[in-house]
Amino acid sequence: MDFQNLISDKMLGVKASAIREIFKVAGKPDVISFAGGLPAPESFPVADIKTICNDILDNEPITALQYGISEGYVPLKELVLNRMKEKEDIGRENDDIIIVSGSQQGCDLTAKVLLNEGDGVICEEPSFIGCLNTFRTYNAKLYGVPMNEDGMDLAVLEETLKKNQNIKLIYTIPTFQNPSGITSSLAVRKGMLELAQKYNVMILEDNPYGELRFSGEKIPTIKSMDTTGHVIYLGSFSKVFSPGLRLAYLIMDKGIMEKIVVGKQATDVHTNVFSQMIAARYLKDYNIDESIETSRKLYKHRCHLMLSCMDTYFPKNVSYTRPDGGIFIWVTLPEGVDTGKLMLEAVERKVAFVPGNAFMTDLDKPSHCFRLNYSTMSDEKIEKGIKILGDLLKERL
Ligand SMILES: Cc1ncc(COP(=O)(O)O)c(C=O)c1O
Structure with a gap:
């Protein structure tokens, strides 16, 4: 059956979230995914x-x-x-x-x-x-x-x-x-x-x-x-x-x-x-502030580790934010690089991130930025995944 003409005008133009689509590949056990945005499971009381x-x-x-x-x-x-x-x-x-x-x-x-x-x-x-x-x-x-x-x-x-x-x-x-x-x-x-x-x-x-x-x-x-x-x-x-x-x-x-x-x-x-x-x-x-403090310490550690790996492995013409909290880092590559295409290559090397266009008002315009998440990742995976990404960036930029 053709459902197209039954769908409301307001839903016709709305696409499935790119992040959900990326999760399908990023969710595979052998992929190091920096694409997510989940809180650390260790923080659940x-x-x-x-x-x-x-x-x-x-x-x-x-x-x-x-x-x-x-x-x-x-x-x-x-x-x-x-x-x-x-x-x-x-x-x-x-x-x-x-x-x-x-x-x-x-x-x-x-x-x-x-x-x-x-x-x-x-x-x-x-x-x-x-x-x-x-x-x-x-x-x-x-x-x-x-x-x-x-x-x-x-x-x-x-x-x-x-x-x-x-x-x-x-x-x-x-x-x-x-x-x-x-x-x-x-x-x-x-x-x-x-x-x-x-x-x-x-x-x-x-x-x-x-x-x-x-x-x-x-x-x-x-x-x-x-x-x-x-x-x-x-x-x-x-x-x-x-x-x-x-x-x-x-x-x-x-x-x-x-x-x-x-x-x-x-x-x-x-x-x-x-x-x-x-x-x-x-x-x-109970003491929710104590529990939040545990998350803060964990995220501080993971964020700083990720940033220091990026400082080591990313080429110098790449810039990124240095957050004071939360769970995301935003990476900016030189103009003209399409991070949508880069993401496909990264996934082939078993690392995932979310390309910047997913967060823009115009989803179809290629973006030279991407998002990294560090909240759920082990130290080992952060180090390994960022090195793989760094190598890819050095080859492509
Ligand atoms: C900025 C922002 N707003 C809202 C939400 C949705 O969160 P909730 O689980 O409370 O619906 C998120 C989740 O990632 C978020 O990052």
Whole structure:
């Protein structure tokens, strides 16, 4: 049967994520994959979660197994709000929180509530492919603003806002960005907020990696500086607790939250209650900061090892970011090199990465950049894989 003319217009143009396609080859056991973006499995507090699950099923089985409310499990909402207030100074008087099924859903609900077909979304270039695809599924028009070392280019951002009346949203990952590892400076964060206020557009601040800092000074979130309600904050448990539990949260002005709640009801009624109870118990009775500290140390070690191998084995006309946290390094080769083609050669040599075009607004334009991930890799594989990549780069550049 030909399904083509049954598919909706908004899905026709959206392609399967290039990363998923790369995973098919990168997932083979003999391939050293720097293509992923998973948290280190060693960071999952398995024994604690087992104890918590047993306890919940012994003492509160009905709450765990019954329907819940769309806004989220109340004790978890309170714990997260308190934590965000204490750590990030987030939570204005008129703000509220909703627990969502992963940040991916948080982004989807934001798009669902804000965007009409053809509305504009400004995103960093490069940016996280999952959320770019979310905006694409709402038939939004993407406007990429290039990233400098300190975040979005503010002059281009203002120019884009000035020229395009259809823009509703600026999507940013200001801290340890996926894919670039770049952290936006305080000046860029303030500048983005001022521009959002001036042109009356919303900012979606996606911050799944913020707590994974292993060097440098902490920089305030954009949301903490938001006095007018222009910022929607998106936090996640995926990189600091467990991605499989599918837990994230949106904090925003109550005026928009109302619609987000209705949108969530229409999508999945509510986030898995059992997962929410596990996270709430973990936050209340265990030490999540200690567990995050373990991840930070691990990622610091792996990041620094990868960078030092790159310093040794990569040719000198290759540049790369030196992140202060998170799980990604962004590599820039001389103009004209197509990292899509290079990736195929790398895979033949049993090493994988994600070519830069996957993170761009125009997926079809070849990119001379690529993303490396270090979070799940052993020292031995980092050293071996980076040497193989370095040899390939020396031959091709
Ligand atoms: C920037 C960014 N936003 C959102 C997500 C989605 O995370 P979640 O597991 O919370 O849906 C990711 C996952 O890699 C990400 O890197």
